[in-house]
Amino acid sequence: MPKSQERCREIREETRNLIIKKSVLYFARNGFAGTKISDLSKHIGIAQGTIYIYFKSKEDLYEEIFSISDKIASNGKLTTLSKLPLPAEKKIRMMSEYVIKNLKEDEMFSAGIALFTQRLLEDEADAAFYKTTEKIIRQGQKEGCVVSGNVRKLSELYWGVVYLYAVKTLYTADAAMINADDLSRLLLEDRK
Amino acid sequence: MPKSQERCREIREETRNLIIKKSVLYFARNGFAGTKISDLSKHIGIAQGTIYIYFKSKEDLYEEIFSISDKIASNGKLTTLSKLPLPAEKKIRMMSEYVIKNLKEDEMFSAGIALFTQRLLEDEADAAFYKTTEKIIRQGQKEGCVVSGNVRKLSELYWGVVYLYAVKTLYTADAAMINADDLSRLLLEDRK
Amino acid sequence: MPKSQERCREIREETRNLIIKKSVLYFARNGFAGTKISDLSKHIGIAQGTIYIYFKSKEDLYEEIFSISDKIASNGKLTTLSKLPLPAEKKIRMMSEYVIKNLKEDEMFSAGIALFTQRLLEDEADAAFYKTTEKIIRQGQKEGCVVSGNVRKLSELYWGVVYLYAVKTLYTADAAMINADDLSRLLLEDRK
Amino acid sequence: MPKSQERCREIREETRNLIIKKSVLYFARNGFAGTKISDLSKHIGIAQGTIYIYFKSKEDLYEEIFSISDKIASNGKLTTLSKLPLPAEKKIRMMSEYVIKNLKEDEMFSAGIALFTQRLLEDEADAAFYKTTEKIIRQGQKEGCVVSGNVRKLSELYWGVVYLYAVKTLYTADAAMINADDLSRLLLEDRK
DNA sequence: CATGAATGAGTATTCATTCAT
């Protein structure tokens, strides 16, 4: 019965994804220690035991979520953007608009940013979208539109500020948000 | 011979302050749920029971620290600064230098900033140093040296970035730090 | 396959009742402060944590037991008895025999009496079987077989003595017990 | 300096007696496990440490109080009474009047009775006043005024009832009290 | 001697994890 087996795998996949999706938000809001499996399972809408069918432990689930947090936050769009034949300023403005839009509309994006940045703070992990941003910054400094300074630190400042507003949206619905221009200004020189 | 009332009060005051002082760092680093009383008391250098002489519960201790986090971070210097007969640009640069110096040298400052900012996220508390910063920003916008925009949001951005680096220093000794000029630039227009 | 709702409710009901039943004896013997949850759970034959699934705290469990202590002690037999078309003397003798029999054979009865009487001392609660006894006493005084005096006080004396022997059986197996005649005599006049 | 030494001993004796006196009531009301040294010392009006100057441990203090509880309750009056050349009925009536008076006026008497009786329940100790009462009962049975039955059990019933009202006065100020006649009746035959 | 702050062993309570259904 290959069909039934297939269906089974699908269901497994669905449940697993449901757990991950719902957990991202929960962990992002409450942290690892602040998240109880009993509360989390209620929030997901499944029994406590079910979580342990898909993940070995609370830590295992957290690791999983942590390790894909950058994938949750960026999803390839930025890489594509960085490769387009555009001036850096344009790229930065597009990136900022993309980020702000996502912060406003997609809680998973905010949660991904929050978790990923926390990880950075704790163990200096590295992310694709940091690298991408550095590339754009370097291009911009050559073109003269981006402020001078260490590209890594500029990238960190940029995404640090994004993190700030990500956390804000996780705690407060309709949080007062920075706009795309002000976010871009972190990197771009003021026009003369 | 009974101990003198006065001496007893002193001892109590001292122990209470010791607990608060040492707990600030611990809670700032590990959060409420991530802090175990057994570890905390070891870190303070007292018995577990002693904490409960001064605070009703772990939550009570956290609340206390949380609620005085702005006092831990600021110490009146900023208020004095804002009242000096100086151009806003000078004030902003001095403030940034002051902040960076403290982030580097005083873990309590970082911890206070971290806890206070978390408090802002959770219950929209208000802080003296936000108000003070807004005043300076307003002055700067009149004088033409500060970027245009909502003063509250600019103040939040400024202290948000300070928070980022505060958290960084709490997790990593000798964290790569923003410099005072770059911090000031969040508010100041680039020179033409 | 999820357990059926119905079966779950049953299991919960059973465990809750088991805890109550076993705790009655324990609390009656050792009092609130003298009862350790660790010992109690061992005595019940469950894990410590299980108690906290069903009761918020040790106090909560005690309150529950305390507040149903009259239900544990009485089981409607007395009410039935009081309504039979019998002379009061007969009723009193039957009541005493019933009580003595229960004291001897049913530890739960003794525990219920002990807890309930303590409750009376602490907060002047009222019990069905006090009222019932008062009714019988009143009948007996009319019929001339019961000693004169305030019915409430006579009822209290009667059940107070029952309490004495209840406590005795809780502490000592095969305690020297009062007999039914002597218990009845507390209310009945000596035959001329 | 013999005088000063003498005075010292006096002070010691006074403090020790104060602790015992105040503790009797406290332990009688709350039991051993239910009595906290912190509360007890507050109730006595001394520091916690002071108790440990006079008693090795909480248990030691309790033992002391326990072991003198019968001395607290009876104070020789009953022994004297039993030896007077009086009819048993008279002795019983006098004893009851003495007991009731003390229950009403002297909390220490009630506390002593309560503690002593609890001890009896737990470890079958023996008391002077039980023996004395048994002697009077035996005399009364010979004289025909006391109900027939085992003297030990009658004595236990008598003092058990006294215990009931002792406990009552410990919990409730102005508790409804049995009167001396009704108390005597526990032993005396109704008059023909 | 008396004090009361400090201690830490002991007790209450929570929560990640297991397992019978």
Added chain:
DNA sequence: TATGAATGAATACTCATTCAT
């Protein structure tokens, strides 16, 4: 697989006892 009651190790909290003053 999914469930949720049960478990017990980990954690919070209490309280008899000690000790520097």
